Amino acid sequence: MRTCARWWGRGSPPLRLGITLLLISPVLLALQLLVVAGPRSPGAAGAGEEGRGQEGAVAFSVISIEPERSYRRVKTPFRRPGVEEEGEGEEVEEDGGRREGARTFEDENEVHWRKVGSRALEVQPWAVDQPSFTAELSRIIAHITRPQLSCSRVLSPGQAQASQPPAASHQWLLCAEDWLLPAADRPCVAYSFSMDGRDADFLKTVSGLGCEVHSFDPSNSNTSDGHLGNSLASNHGDGGVVSQHKMWLEWRAPRKRKHKTRGNLGSVSQTLADIMTALGHHTVHFLYADLLSAEWRVFQNWIESGTLQSVHHLVATVHLQWAGFEVGGTDEEVLRYWFSILQSLQAAGLKLVHSSAGEGHSVLKRTVASAHSSYTLSWVNTRR
Template identity: 35%
Template sequence: MGRERLTWGLLLRVGVLLTGLCVCVHVYLETGWRGTPAPLGRPTQDSQNWSQQSRTKAEAEEQERSIERRISDVRTLKKDSQTKKEEDKEEPSPACCPPLRSHRKTPRWHIDLEPWAAVSHSLEDEAKRFLSYITTPQVSCASLTGDEAAQEGTKGAWVACLDPKFSLSHRIQSKHCRVYSFGLGVDDRTLERSLSRAGCEVHCFDPSLKQPHLQQADMWLHRLSIDWRDPNPAFVAQRQYAITKKLATILNDFGHRQVDVLKADMESAEWKILENLVLEGVLDSVGQLLLELHLHWAGFEVGGDDPSVVRYWFSLLKELERANFRLFHVHSDRAKPHLFLHKNVLNASSVYTLSWVNTEWKP
């Protein structure tokens, strides 16, 4: 009995020791697997690898944060730049210099009509003011080209001013003179030949020509005429060639910015053409304007009673004066009937040739 108790006690002790040993081994293995720091002394290989991985991960995170900060800075700068631009647009700072003047004035819709000549609004009062205006030169010209035609009283009596106080003579000397001549059929071209011999580049426009463009002697001939409106595009496509255009369109098509002398005999279309030149500001491109006026009727697309028509004529010529044009020569064709709107008013001729010079012409 005593020996059996000794045996069971020994077995119990051995079992307790084995259990404790297992527990110790288990604890040791768990602690080593989770990366418990090694004891003081030389680091193990596992601890070195873990430390290196930690540093690499920290550096990567720091680099990522640096990139994010730079992206954020760029976005902030871009946003600030856009905000500044918007503020500049809303409140522009004063410029150091005045803006350049545009070559062409802003187009207008109608001319400014002058006040009536008298309270009565009568044809006689309007005609008296108008005829006095077109027969009174406003500036003198010491030298005229085409004088011989004016003295002989030939058709048109076209003259240009070569006075040195104006620009045409200087333009001729520098070989930069350009002339546009508009007419219908074979017209008197004494002035054009004279200016061509002087060295001007002369373009004659006649819609009755058979060829679109033709060079004759020292002049260019074009199958084209001036109008107060451009043709309908469908009409042009049908005919393949437009024979009438506005002066602004012709200048653009030919690549010309200015014309030193513009001569026009448009057979009663001159009033609407002159109105177009005024409204579109094309007069700034003209140095001298030579125009034949036809007074026997109102003219194409000019409406109203007789006093209103004459008031409209007078207002157009006053627009020329406001554009710095001054009348320097007048020629009355006495061979023409003395008709003024189908009446004999103040014994006026039905045709007058007027010559204006742009006193502010500086091409």
């Protein structure tokens, strides 16, 4: 026993070392297997030459913390003559991609408008070889005082019964040809945008036709809270009933659009497309607009968004006293811009059926005896 004990005592260090080595080998083998068969980077299989390496080589998964992508504002790449730069661009990623979620709402009506009628505003050439105030103004006055479509039957202000064109001049007229009026078995929709109360005869006329009528005025105190939905529940589809809305037209498309539900826009300034969406309308058969010099930019919005294709009859007052909201440049550039708008309206299908001159003879703060400060124009859309 003592001999065995001594032998064991003498041989214990080598034996313990051998046992330790036997235990370490399986552990190292297991670690090697884990490394060789370990996870490869997700893009290793399809990477380029730099990422392929030798077959069987170990690929390591790397976790990187990237800083948030920076965004910059990109302004419109060109400036239309006669239009001030708005200074607000679209948010895009530095790599050129559009910021995710920048446009979260897109109604089916809006998609339809963009596909069917949207177009960029085409700036017209100068009237003569070089900028000329007289030449630019002359072609504008000629354009807005010469009707392009003759109507045998018309609707006069305040009258819901069609008749022959009256001998006396009226502020506006609606063309009442059968092929231009909504069918008797179809709903009729009318909008009026006015802050001076001069749309009373228009409201009376379209109400007499049995239209669903909506009147918009941001100063209107007859509405509750200024939301469209507050006055739609009982009036939607009721012919002859005028719904009052504390709402006005916007010509700038909002940079960030929230999802909008029918009957509630939550703001007192919206584009015509958004108003129609909220009210559930695909078509506005009769539209009256006295926008107090905002009409030029509003018209441009309708042209470029394609919303104009959904308006059948348009009565609007154009103001010439000054350039208008967000319109700038020299007088000649402003006049050319106005004419470009008028030409684009015509190209979209609007034909002038009546023109009525307003008071005064001021054009861009100049007194011009051959022109008036404003004109009320009546158009009909022949491409509806």
